[in-house]
Amino acid sequence: xxxxxxxxxxxxxxxxxxxxxxxxxxxxxxxxxxxxxxxxxxxxxxxxxxxxxxxxxxxxxxxxxxxxxxxxxxxxxxxxxxxxxxxxxxxxxxx
Numbered sequence: 074x075x076x077x078x079x080x081x082x083x084x085x086x087x088x089x090x091x092x093x094x095x096x097x098x099x100x101x102x103x104x105x106x107x108x109x110x111x112x113x114x115x116x117x118x119x120x121x122x123x124x125x126x127x128x129x130x131x132x133x134x135x136x137x138x139x140x141x142x143x144x145x146x147x148x149x150x151x152x153x154x155x156x157x158x159x160x161x162x163x164x165x166x167x168x
Contacts, residue, residue, distance in 0.1 A: 087152065087156070090152055090155070091148055091149065091152050094148040094151050094152055095144060095145060095148040098144045098147055098148055099144060102144075105140070106133075106137050106140075107137070108134045108137050108138070109130050109133060109134060
């Protein structure tokens with residue numbers, strides 16, 4: 074019975090560990106940007122400045138999303154490494 078309870082809590086524990094790893098990775102970033110939701114850009118196409126160019130905003134947001142995706146993939150990889158350290162290859166059981 075305890076085995077089933079531990080198995081049920083395993084995904085929750087893994088999710089929690091992934092979350093902690095991701096937060097730690099985010100905290101290490103010095104220049105982490107947030108996406109720009111500059112809505113007034115699309116409301117006033119008259120403004121031709123490069124700062125308010127909708128295509129530049131979209132490109133910047135795509136770059137930011139890729140950075141976050143990279144952080145998530147890194148957290149998943151680190152979690153898998155932590156998980157593999159707990160796995161005993163010799164007898165196929167978790168240590």
